[in-house]
Amino acid sequence: MSTETETSAATVETHKPSVEIGSAVIRFAGDSGDGMQLTGTQFTNTSAVFGNDISTLPDFPAEIRAPAGSLPGVSGFQINFGSHEIRTPGDQPDVLIAMNPAALKVNVGDLVEGGTIIVNEDSFQATNLDKAGYTENPLENGSLESFRVLKTPLTSLTLEAIKASGLDRKQGQRCKNFFALGIVYWMYDRPFDHTVNWIKSKFERNPSIVEANVAALKAGYYYAETTEIFTTHYSIRKANLAPGKYRNVTGNQAIALGAVTAMEKSGRELFYGSYPITPASDILHELARYKKFGVKTFQAEDEIAAIGAALGASFAGDLALTGTSGPGIALKSEFIGLAVMTELPLVIVNIQRGGPSTGLPTKTEQSDLFQAVYGRNGECPVPVLAPGTPGDCFWIAIEAFRIAMRYMTPVLILSDGYLANGSEPWMIPEINDIPDLCFPNATDPENFQPYSRDKETLARPWAVPGTPQLEHRIGGLEKQDITGNVSYDPQNHDYMVRLRAKKVAQITQDIPPTEIYGEPEGDALIVGWGGTHGAITSATELLRAKGLSVSSIQIRHINPLPPDLKDIFSRFKKVFVAEINMGQLWTLLRSTYLIDAISINQVRGKPFTIREISQQVESHL
């Protein structure tokens, strides 16, 4: 394995013992203003470039800056990295970096027994303890006895380290996250030069900030190396990933990249209509940077206009995309209905978050499945796809556009907050291996009918304005078969409702066979969809290692469902459906296949841990 970026010899010779381990889970936690997301991202990228497999879970409050030192203001970033396959951000952190008492309080309960806590000792004074609701100092009252607590005066050490930069106290102490990162780099034997390069380019215009941050990072590293409290460091080898070129992507980045790829493959221009909403805004930010590709981004006045403009762009021949989260989908629903009626290609991304209503904007949930499959007036079938990993978001975006154009239909993608913000190493595909998405416009006026049908797909022609002699009118009123004229005829309505349903139902012809993890038959099958993929697969692995007859499948096509599911279900004694909602896919599968499946669910705004799945399955076996 080689690396494209320089990872030369930043690691200094160290005299402390090094222990090789397979994987580790660490969590950075601090105030929202402490730069924990940035610190976590730096550690992630360094580990990814180093060659580990990784999975991350950023966890931040909905408020941009909740009161400093308060419990609601705690922001966290968890990363699981290892030399073997990593599918989840990890059930429990092995190491917690807590920048203040509130961060300790919020996170200590998650830590593994005997885990390590690195605390910023300087912040454990009366006011902060008070804000965190501690009546006494947990560093002194023995309450952390079951952990290895490494008390580090992060603030004062940082200030000492950055003296030469000339930054004042206030600015200077903001570098303490880099000091902490330096410590963790030493602990896990990672080079720091990737982060040094990043700091240099990020703060290019401000040399004293570069100097201070680099100084803090290095000081943290050497502090860990020389101070006695840090006794051991750990090495985690490169993971055995499939050969290829990799980069790190979040789900939202992957959707944006997938959309641009689909654009290039379709020979059309990409139109993205969107309105700012957590956790989908990053797709807008990402695509807005791609103007040189001819990507059109439209930040609309509201969710409705965002999809309306996208549908207009689709009518006029663009590859149209709109993205939002659950509450935004609620607003877009009427337009989704119009897209179904007018049979125009349009991809709608829902980055699900905790609901109902405003709910938990920054937390993950899978509770919009019913909304996606059923949530519109009338008989309104829409294909629904769900990616399983951040990297899969790329492929799902391409698949969504393919279905949208091939069948002339809106397509919904159900991603979620966990996939959107979480990241993983992603093997960069060969562009030539990605199939073409050429679905030409109608141009032939001879016998042109706006609602005539392709025999195989039942798609109607895509006849865009500007094409001579194809002038026609579409709209939300019921269409007469073939001509597309307004029709209130009862027979025609019945026919058209069934036709639209059939068009979507027969997309099953494009769905590849469902991959089964484990044996194709057995005692138990765990069924999942979306971002729970990693946890379910790992839980299955764990149960199988115990000798239990358990397999699992991931459903990427929620509507229509894969055609082989019935057969697969029939080969297992018990079927479990694990999801972060009250059992939505479970209900869908029960009603579709009349199977007595068992629901495994939680709605805490967090991904499943591997154990909560494995334990529940095991309890039924």
Add this chain to the structure above:
Amino acid sequence: MTAKNDTGTLEINLNRKDFVSDQEVRWCPGCGDYAILAQMQKMVPNLGIPREKFVFVSGIGCSSRFPYYMNTFGFHTIHGRAPAVATGIKLANPDLKVFVITGDGDGLSIGGNHLIHCIRRNVDLTIVLFNNRIYGLTKGQFSPTSEMGKKTKSTPYGSVDNSINPLCVAIASEATFVARSIDIDTKHLGEILERAANHRGISFVEVYQNCNIFNDGAFTDFTERSKRSDHVLYLEDGQPMRFGKDKEKGIALRGMTPEIVEVGENHSVEDLLIHEETSPEPTLAYLLTRLNYPNFPVPVGVFRNVEKPEYSDLCQDQSRQAQEKEGKGNLEKLLHSGDTWTVT
């Protein structure tokens, strides 16, 4: 707008009939919509644009059936949302000539938000708002332009809502072309529609439209021949504002307040306000939108007509500049951007 054609050689030779679709028109007999449709079908051939480049987009309401009757591309969308759809169409293909047909309920009530934002962006669209001051398609409820106290099915004791003035909204939203006309004043309507269609950027036209079923006679004060000259002020660019049978009356300003003066003994034509539709400041145009019957004659014509960068042009410029500066996008490079590493 310059008349363009595809090949640059073929003359575009279209007439009214080319724009009449094969669909049976289903408005109530006597509805003002017929007159507007007729003027539109008569006007569009004058624009010199190939028929396939026209798109009529509408929302929901009686007026919004309009696209079905135009033999062009058409999109009958959902209630209030036509400006959003039209914006998307224009951004997808800036070469198209896009009209938005809306009504007082569609454009100012359910779709008010889209209307103001579409106007402020100065998208090259011609918005025609049919103002009949009533909900027709839902059978007669008061609308945002109905006068206060209006008795309708939903307000048997009279409406307690203040009404909204479409042109004030347009001007407050920085519209670059604002005009008003009246359904049965066909010649004037045709001219105004043509000027609006030739404006580059947003053009907003309010048309007083009689709903003879649910709000008959709402505009008779301005449509009846005997009353028209006293009740309607025809705006003409660069001309003093005069009205009355013999143009014997005019509008003058006292301080910031307009007043009606008799041209003759006490006032000469020089005292009258001169209309200046291209004035960079919208103050005069706004003041004119506030003139209302019965205290004043109702102004019709072009209130405001100014140039500003157009939205789809600005969007295209940005892409072009990005390409000039950064080079054309390369997908391979994009996928490989950021930190990468190779596993062998």
